[in-house]
Amino acid sequence: MNDVIQPREFCVHRMNYTVRPAMLEDAKALSELRLQIDGETQNLDREKGEALIDQAGFEKMIKEDTEKERNLFLVAVANDKIVAFSRCEGIYLKRFAHKVEFGICVLKDCWGYGIGKNLLNESVSWADANDIKKISLNVLETNETAIQLYKTFGFEIEGLLKNDRILSDGKYYSTLIMGRFNE
Template sequence: MIIDSKDCQAKGLNYTIRSAVTGDAKSLSDLRLIIDGETENMDRESGEAYIDVPGFERIIEEDTRKASNLFLVAVVRDAIVGFSRCQGFELNRFSHKAEFGVCVLKDYWGYGIGQNLLHESTSWADANGIHKIALSVVETNDKAIRLYQKHGFEIEGILKKDRLHADGMYYNTVIMGRVID
């Protein structure tokens, strides 16, 4: 689905939140590799589950076509610095919900980009009959957990020792959901 773009400003940084277009595929493929290597907060290490340009083009085309999907990008001076995606389900029993994921380049943390991507996604969900948004987050990402809670998400469960990080330690995954009746 496509939404109207939104101009944002925080701490002197101007950026735009808009729907992804197929012309963004190369930037997204490159960006994902960088972001995955910047922090242990992501599910992937850099290079894992690589999505090439045609792969991103297919995802963007599908997300544009499907009313239950939303792919957003955050753009600073013509460069994509973050993105989020809501992916709905085709099975009838799960058609009321979408899975949410977000990532932002570390240099752009603290400017509200993740928060605005989340806000636009939840607003879209509320307006389009998505009654539940689900996500997962590593237990050590307190800032993200607080952000999600601020936007109505609740902790629904914990997957114990679910992730193995580069430090050789296991970490729990927090499962969160936001339900609109």
């Protein structure tokens, strides 16, 4: 099953970057990047330093994702630096074997260069090529840019987790559950 993603070059608004599968050598940079991104945005589940994944944790994740048929771990590299990553994680129970869960992190300085769009496009193409029928994701209700991007790729809002999280302003926010089904 697992069609291999080939590295692809992109140039958007004069930024050159490559989208490619994650490699074991990326683990340290990914650990540092995730920590930085968690401190730059409230769109993710974690605050900076929470649920830290160290280099060894990323090495394990990359190894597993490389070996498992329904997992995909991609990175975006600009100027020899990882600036974003995405994962599709399969569920290995028979009743859920048709779907994967998608997540993405992009360095704030790199927003607006199509990196999220290209990581998502590669992930959707991989899922379709590997007969994965459904991609699911969660997104903060106020992340309108991401919601619109997901909709352009055929994702639909499937549900709402009301008052799902508390942000730094002390207010409660809801999480949208979105999915894309490919028959």
